Amino acid sequence: MGVEQKLGNMGVVTTTLETAVNWARTNAMWPMQFGLACCAIEMMSAQAATYDMSRFGMELMRPSPRQSDLMIVAGRVSRKMAPVLRRLYDQMPEPKWVIAMGDCASCGGVFNNYAIVQGVDEVVPVDVYVAGCPPRPEALIHGVVTLFEKVKGEKFEDFVKA
Amino acid sequence: MSEYQLQEVPVGPYKHLVSERAVSGETMLLNMGPQHPSTHGVLRLLLELDGEVIINCIPDIGYLHTGIEKNMEAKTYQKAEVMTDRLDYMNNMGNNLAYVMAVEKLVDLDVPPRAQTLRVILTELQRIGSHLVWLGTTALDLAAMSVFLYCFREREIILDIFEMVSGQRMMTTYFRPGGVWRDVPVEFEGAVRNFLKILPKRIDEYEALLTKNPLWLDRTVGLGKLDAATALQHGVTGPMLRATGVNWDLRKVRPYMGYEQYDFNIPIETRGDTYARYLVRVQELRESLKIVEQALNKLPMGPVRSDNRKFVPPPRSELGTSMESLIHHFKLWTEGFPAPKASIYSAVESPRGELGVYLEGDGGPKPYRVHWRTPSFDNLSVLSKIVKGHLVADLIAILASIDIVLGDIDR
Amino acid sequence: MDTRLEKIIKVLQEKASATYEEFRGEVHVFINAGQIVDALTFLRDEHQFSLLSVMTAVDYWPQDNPRFHVIYQLTSLTQNLSIQLRVPVNGNQLKVPTATRVFEVANWREREILDMFGIEFEGHPDPRRILMPEDWEGHPLRKDYPLGYEEPQFTFNFEEIDLRKPYAKE
Numbered sequence: 016m017g018v019e020q021k022l023g024n025m026g027v028v029t030t031t032l033e034t035a036v037n038w039a040r041t042n043a044m045w046p047m048q049f050g051l052a053c054c055a056i057e058m059m060s061a062q063a064a065t066y067d068m069s070r071f072g073m074e075l076m077r078p079s080p081r082q083s084d085l086m087i088v089a090g091r092v093s094r095k096m097a098p099v100l101r102r103l104y105d106q107m108p109e110p111k112w113v114i115a116m117g118d119c120a121s122c123g124g125v126f127n128n129y130a131i132v133q134g135v136d137e138v139v140p141v142d143v144y145v146a147g148c149p150p151r152p153e154a155l156i157h158g159v160v161t162l163f164e165k166v167k168g169e170k171f172e173d174f175v176k177a
Numbered sequence: 178m179s180e181y182q183l184q185e186v187p188v189g190p191y192k193h194l195v196s197e198r199a200v201s202g203e204t205m206l207l208n209m210g211p212q213h214p215s216t217h218g219v220l221r222l223l224l225e226l227d228g229e230v231i232i233n234c235i236p237d238i239g240y241l242h243t244g245i246e247k248n249m250e251a252k253t254y255q256k257a258e259v260m261t262d263r264l265d266y267m268n269n270m271g272n273n274l275a276y277v278m279a280v281e282k283l284v285d286l287d288v289p290p291r292a293q294t295l296r297v298i299l300t301e302l303q304r305i306g307s308h309l310v311w312l313g314t315t316a317l318d319l320a321a322m323s324v325f326l327y328c329f330r331e332r333e334i335i336l337d338i339f340e341m342v343s344g345q346r347m348m349t350t351y352f353r354p355g356g357v358w359r360d361v362p363v364e365f366e367g368a369v370r371n372f373l374k375i376l377p378k379r380i381d382e383y384e385a386l387l388t389k390n391p392l393w394l395d396r397t398v399g400l401g402k403l404d405a406a407t408a409l410q411h412g413v414t415g416p417m418l419r420a421t422g423v424n425w426d427l428r429k430v431r432p433y434m435g436y437e438q439y440d441f442n443i444p445i446e447t448r449g450d451t452y453a454r455y456l457v458r459v460q461e462l463r464e465s466l467k468i469v470e471q472a473l474n475k476l477p478m479g480p481v482r483s484d485n486r487k488f489v490p491p492p493r494s495e496l497g498t499s500m501e502s503l504i505h506h507f508k509l510w511t512e513g514f515p516a517p518k519a520s521i522y523s524a525v526e527s528p529r530g531e532l533g534v535y536l537e538g539d540g541g542p543k544p545y546r547v548h549w550r551t552p553s554f555d556n557l558s559v560l561s562k563i564v565k566g567h568l569v570a571d572l573i574a575i576l577a578s579i580d581i582v583l584g585d586i587d588r
Numbered sequence: 589m590d591t592r593l594e595k596i597i598k599v600l601q602e603k604a605s606a607t608y609e610e611f612r613g614e615v616h617v618f619i620n621a622g623q624i625v626d627a628l629t630f631l632r633d634e635h636q637f638s639l640l641s642v643m644t645a646v647d648y649w650p651q652d653n654p655r656f657h658v659i660y661q662l663t664s665l666t667q668n669l670s671i672q673l674r675v676p677v678n679g680n681q682l683k684v685p686t687a688t689r690v691f692e693v694a695n696w697r698e699r700e701i702l703d704m705f706g707i708e709f710e711g712h713p714d715p716r717r718i719l720m721p722e723d724w725e726g727h728p729l730r731k732d733y734p735l736g737y738e739e740p741q742f743t744f745n746f747e748e749i750d751l752r753k754p755y756a757k758e
Contacts, residue, residue, distance in 0.1 A: 048214055052584055053266035063329035078214040095721045096240045099211050129736025130244035137754050149347055239719040247729055282612055409638045412693035425665050519611045548644040558696045
């Protein structure tokens with residue numbers, strides 16, 4: 016009542032700068048197309064018509080790391096691919112987030128052997144882990160929404176590093 | 178930092194594979210790297226380019242190497258089947274089928290007719306699903322994006338059927354040695370018949386969009402010509418071989434799981450280019466629908482798993498009353514079943530070609546050596562021959578038409 | 589066994605002193621490494637075995653003689669026949685002549701066997717590793733190569749394994 020109502024009628028909203036910046040970041044986060052194996056097919060299904068990720072602002076999957084905010088590591092990362100993954104992560108500009116999609120990216124999955132990196136968090140720091148082999152498209156969307164909740168709670172001090 | 182500047186790929190390690198113009202610096206070695214939207218997986222292609230024309234193309238694989246063959250040696254025959262879904266991840270039921278057929282051949286296990294028919298129905302549905310994804314991603318690479326959305330919408334119906342049958346959309350592990358895991362629910366037949374009603378009109382829509390489209394014809398006719406002799410030298414099988422005029426389909430020449438009872442044609446084209454491969458696969462979609470319809474009409478009643486209790490676990494209802502069932506259950510769960518000390522090779526026709534399993538037992542419950550003869554490995558080896566002289570954009574079309582799945586190649 | 593295969597095996601027995609065995613309808617012929625290229629050429633040219641379906645190897649460690657078997661499976665499309673050739677390879681002499689001149693697909697298949705087992709193929713035009721990284725040491729599919737198993741973290745050993753795991757910093 017009072018001030019807010021008057022301001023609302025005039026078309027003015029007050030908020031903090033952090034909330035506004037986080038709102039902008041979550042509403043149009045562009046994922047990088049990094050599908051490696053079977054989880055990539057479920058990621059493509061999540062992007063296609065039935066489970067549409069464009070509703071969440073992820074209209075395009077940019078293949079170029081320079082133009083994306085979110086890296087969804089979908090699939091198993093082999094020892095030959097790990098340096099490539101790290102290089103792509105380094106090429107992404109700040110702010111950036113990582114979702115480890117599927118069991119193989121989270122913990123090595125079914126494959127406990129010489130060839131697969133046991134969890135992609137050995138290579139890049141991960142924000143959200145989505146379990147499943149492969150996770151349903153709805154599970155991936157749930158993971159994305161969880162990431163949005165996390166981003167909405169971020170403060171500027173986390174990004175300003177000395 | 179210096180490592181993030183544009184670096185040229187050094188010629189040194191590839192001197193024996195590129196022409197002399199690369200060594201002198203006249204042509205450029207470009208890395209079409211493991212992360213690329215159009216390489217259908219993590220495939221690295223080294224291109225020697227003269228402007229936009231490709232002089233040489235060197236594929237570099239191994240970025241998805243999972244060590245499945247070695248990992249399967251450490252598990253029993255039943256547990257190793259879980260890893261087979263994840264090889265060619267577009268053809269999960271087909272990989273399961275190849276593996277359980279190999280195990281059944283090795284231990285000489287029978288499969289009841291209802292299980293055989295169910296296997297045929299589900300494998301053909303998987304073939305339709307795989308070809309739909311191929312069509313969608315090929316069209317997406319060649320900028321016909323609406324076909325991608327339509328194909329994935331159709332595929333959702335197939336994945337719903339798989340989930341109804343086995344509980345999982347993709348990695349089903351539904352076929353087990355001796356039959357299938359459990360009987361299909363009552364809604365199965367209705368769902369499959371519904372699908373059979375919907376799909377023919379949709380395939381007509383895709384053909385109306387693409388087959389006579391002058392843009393599509395411009396981008397695919399005459400590209401990547403492969404003749405039958407080169408194809409056989411490179412071990413190419415599947416739709417790629419049938420597009421060169423060779424009539425070789427394992428479902429017809431070496432029928433398995435009762436394929437001889439069904440009446441279907443094998444589409445053959447003779448030109449061997451990208452357009453011919455497209456026509457063969459679209460025609461195969463229609464033939465698979467025919468097979469599913471005939472198999473569904475023929476579905477016999479009966480058990481869905483063999484009753485050889487040495488290899489197939491007994492139903493849980495028997496465990497309370499029969500001592501032998503309890504012992505069989507115990508042995509199968511703790512040890513697994515033994516296989517003879519011999520080796521066999523068994524092959525099925527996957528959507529990409531001849532998918533074969535070389536299985537060697539050593540008398541114990543774990544396989545001694547499992548080798549997967551995967552079709553995409555041999556199909557990709559012919560790439561460096563058929564892209565010479567084409568442009569980079571044509572390379573995308575040719576690579577899409579080979580229909581590779583990197584899980585198949587790198588295992 | 590098919591009568592056409594019987595004739596072929598008789599010729600191979602005379603010319604290459606091959607032995608054979610049958611199992612579940614398949615024919616496995618054992619040939620020495622020195623004669624394998626001639627056998628492949630003979631089968632390809634005179635009996636239309638035009639497709640090399642499978643080329644792989646098996647490791648029989650700790651047995652050293654033979655330590656490996658290299659396996660070739662040939663398919664004839666016109667006659668609808670298959671035959672499997674096996675080449676025993678000793679543990680201290682890991683060399684087999686290359687089949688690239690007979691079948692082009694052997695190029696990549698031999699690179700894979702070199703990578704996974706360490707068997708060298710004489711005369712191969714491009715002997716590099718194909719599946720593992722270029723600087724990898726060891727040959728993974730040998731039986732004396734460990735699986736590379738990571739210990740599962742249960743509640744009782746969670747912390748100690750967690751400290752050892754190499755997590756990535758920023």
